[in-house]
Amino acid sequence: MxxxxxxxxxxxxxxxxxxxxxxxxxxxxxxxxxxxxxxxxxxxxxxxxxxxxxxxxxxxxxxxxxxxxxxxxxxxxxxxxxxxxxxxxxxxxxxxxxxxxxxxxxxxxxxxxxxxxxxxxxxxxxxxxxxxxxxxxxxxxxxxxxxxxxxxxxxxxxxxxxxxxIREELFTGDDKEGKRLTGYFDQKPILMIMGGSLGAKKINESVRENLKELLKSFQIVHICGKGNIEPSFKEQGYKQFEFIKGELPHYLAMTDFVISRAGSNSIFEFLALKKPMLLIPLSREASRGDQILNANSFVKQGFALKLEEEELTPQSFMEKVKELQSNKAAFIKNMEKAPKxxxxxxxxxxxxxxxx
Known part of the structure; x- marks a missing residue:
């Protein structure tokens, strides 16, 4: 039986x-x-x-x-x-x-x-x-x-x-397939931005306020949550999605950097895939503060940078993104040493x- x-x-x-x-x-x-x-x-x-x-x-x-x-x-x-x-x-x-x-x-x-x-x-x-x-x-x-x-x-x-x-299918992604789906190319790093299953208004706004600056350095995949696509933004190298389902492993495979909330499942997926990340946890006003503790743990272990929502301005956002980019090798090295x-x-x- x-x-x-x-x-x-x-x-x-x-x-x-x-x-x-x-x-x-x-x-x-x-x-x-x-x-x-x-x-x-x-x-x-x-x-x-x-x-x-x-x-x-x-x-x-x-x-x-x-x-x-x-x-x-x-x-x-x-x-x-x-x-x-x-x-x-x-x-x-x-x-x-x-x-x-x-x-x-x-x-x-x-x-x-x-x-x-x-x-x-x-x-x-x-x-x-x-x-x-x-x-x-x-x-x-x-x-x-x-x-x-x-x-x-x-x-x-x-x-x-x-x-x-970790979902097994996340390890099946193919970066070439991700680039075929987006039309992105090898010469410029790819930044993925995601705000959790509900999207994140403040993160979305920060990205769009800094879009011209970001596009100088990155090609962008922006998962902005249900109902949060802004059709007025049609820049080359910027693609918006409410969410990505079946193709997510391919998009992640081609990604060089991630900006995300600090929900535990997501950040451990990025860790398993060795993706340097900037974490913007849900504020204490909007939650019990668990995402702040998750982010602190990852910062302490050298896997991520953290920017609290209360400190999020167009300027602080860009500073952290540049810091993330310049410390890529160190983050990946630390992630490789993480306990299995x-x-x-x-x-x-x-x-x-x-x-x-």
Missing amino acids: SKHILFTGGGSAGHVTVNTALIPFFEKKGWDISYIGSRAGIENEIITDQFPHIPFYGISSGKLRRYFSWKNFTDPFLVMKGVMDALSVIRKTKPDIIFSKGGFVSVPVVMAAKIAGIPVAIHESDVTPGLANKLAVPFATKIFTTFPETVKALPENKTLCAGSI AYTIQDMYEELTSMAK
């Missing part, structure tokens, strides 16, 4: 990426697979689009907030309903193991798994665990972290640093050994 793995995680693309990297490998090994997410979350869209044959179960999930909201009084009831929903899915699908990538939808699933006696593995992407994963930790069998620093904040007897699980992360095969073996 084939084994069954149940994946959960959602709320942002970052809480789904590792799952989408692992799913094809488990399929190849003949496992049955199901997914629990929230009905309205981005995970429903991503999973049903990429894996239409995999059963997706939408459950109730309250949002966990660190700030005052009247919904904080009603959402605990949604979480409790989510636990009952998840328990019903677990009893129906009878998984051998549950893999959780975090996000608030995962909390009721992990709680239900404990009630049902199913082993749970959690993967934490950021330097400090998110609120959802903090709540889930007592119910987890094993916790995998991306950053070595995170291990100190979690129960020692069940925590391991695995690094970031778990491969998808390694993670598969860990989860198989945990499965009941």
Whole structure:
């Protein structure tokens, strides 16, 4: 009888990426697979689009907030309903193991798994665990972290640093194919700019304010997020995309430098591909500050430069880009010495050994 793995995680693309990297490998090994997410979350869209044959179960999930909201009084009831929903899915699908990538939808699933006696593995992407994963930790069998620093904040007897699980297709890119798709050439370095799954208004503005200056030194691939393309910018050597799907490995293969937010999955992908990066993390006003800590860790290890959003001006932006360009060799040398992360095969073996 084939084994069954149940994946959960959602709320942002970052809480789904590792799952989408692992799913094809488990399929190849003949496992049955199901997914629990929230009905309205981005995970429903991503999973049903990429894996239409995999059963997706939408459950109730309250949002966990660190700030005052009247919904904080009603959402605990949604979480409790989510636990009952998840328990019903677990009893129906009878998984051998549950893999959780975090996000608030995962909390009721992990709680239900404990009630049902199913082993749970959690993967934490950021330097400090998110609120959802903090709540889930007592119910987890094993916790995998991306950053070595995170291990100190979690129960020692069940925590391991695995690094970031990178999608295998990212290593299949062909720089010649990237240049064919864009019409770009070898003589001028290529700069890729991306602002996360939602785009980043301030980064987009900084790029466009400095476009003439940037184009003197670079050919540019600008992934600016849904609805953020500016048709008035038609300069030679500047291409805008809302997002890039299947061809992303080719675009990354030809890229020399990256400017990005500091979401954990993305920056570890750039690290694995040895791309010097300028990180502009989400500000503390817009987040819990996890991206700032991610960026600090990469700066400390000599993989990246950081520019905080509050300090972002057209002038500071150009200064950092020039610094990035002049230190390319040092960044690549440091990245080559980085500790090796778990491969998808390694993670598969860990989860198989945990499965009941």
